Amino acid sequence: MASAGRQTQELIQRFANIRDNPYVFAAQGVLPVEAPEEKRLPHEEEIVREQRLTFFENDEAVRRLFKGDFEAYSQALDNPDLMINRLEERVHEIQADIEQQSAHQEDFADWWHDEFWGSEAEELDAEPFEGEVEPFDDELYQKAQKWARRLTEVGSERYESGQKDPDLYRVLVNVFLVPAKIVYAASDPLDEIDEEFEEVENEISLQGYTLCLTFLQRARESLSRLIKKRLAPVSEWRAGLLAADEIALELQGRMIELAKSLREG
Numbered sequence: 139m140a141s142a143g144r145q146t147q148e149l150i151q152r153f154a155n156i157r158d159n160p161y162v163f164a165a166q167g168v169l170p171v172e173a174p175e176e177k178r179l180p181h182e183e184e185i186v187r188e189q190r191l192t193f194f195e196n197d198e199a200v201r202r203l204f205k206g207d208f209e210a211y212s213q214a215l216d217n218p219d220l221m222i223n224r225l226e227e228r229v230h231e232i233q234a235d236i237e238q239q240s241a242h243q244e245d246f247a248d249w250w251h252d253e254f255w256g257s258e259a260e261e262l263d264a265e266p267f268e269g270e271v272e273p274f275d276d277e278l279y280q281k282a283q284k285w286a287r288r289l290t291e292v293g294s295e296r297y298e299s300g301q302k303d304p305d306l307y308r309v310l311v312n313v314f315l316v317p318a319k320i321v322y323a324a325s326d327p328l329d330e331i332d333e334e335f336e337e338v339e340n341e342i343s344l345q346g347y348t349l350c351l352t353f354l355q356r357a358r359e360s361l362s363r364l365i366k367k368r369l370a371p372v373s374e375w376r377a378g379l380l381a382a383d384e385i386a387l388e389l390q391g392r393m394i395e396l397a398k399s400l401r402e403g
Contacts, residue, residue: 181304279320285381286313305360312357319350344396358382
């Protein structure tokens with residue numbers, strides 16, 4: 139799988155710093171730089187909830203962390219103290235489980251690690267894997283990142299100037315999730331993967347592209363409505379919609395190939 143890398147962290151940080159955009163990447167562990175001073179508008183609450191629910195339903199680790207309680211998860215995203223408390227509780231739970239393990243299990247784990255990795259462990263820690271794809275090496279990522287940046291620049295300026303349109307806000311919330319999920323899902327076709335792991339990796343990639351397409355479709359829907367409303371600048375929304383259609387076609391192509399590989403496997 140492609141590593142998020144420094145470029146992706148910068149991408150996520152730019153998204154997290156957008157004014158009037160309280161949404162955070164729950165799955166990526168990104169918290170807002172500072173809590174929003176003003177209460178969200180009703181349409182903002184609805185859109186943020188839509189996105190959080192999508193992540194919650196597709197992230198088993200988060201569901202386990204909050205014991206299936208979406209409301210507790212959502213409250214924790216708005217209150218860093220609640221998030222920290224829950225994380226600390228989970229750490230204590232894990233530590234308690236570890237302490238209950240027998241000495242035999244610990245000895246076996248040490249033996250297995252040495253037997254499997256041997257002297258290669260230090261080399262693996264010190265050197266990057268060959269063939270890893272940096273985000274900027276993926277053409278679809280580059281296209282999506284450029285598309286997201288442009289819509290954010292234009293859209294955030296309009297939204298901050300007083301055009302508190304729900305569809306404009308929905309575009310701002312969704313666009314950067316598209317390149318972020320491409321990074322998560324993309325893999326180098328030249329990478330050598332063990333056959334026993336290839337199916338698992340393909341399933342993970344397919345899930346990532348499916349989420350990516352979900353966020354892209356939401357942006358497309360809202361861009362179409364902005365055009366119908368004739369909310370200026372209409373030409374920007376038209377260009378953004380055309381680019382989104384191209385990205386969608388490429389995403390679907392990748393998903394078809396992955397589905398074929400899984401079926402043949």
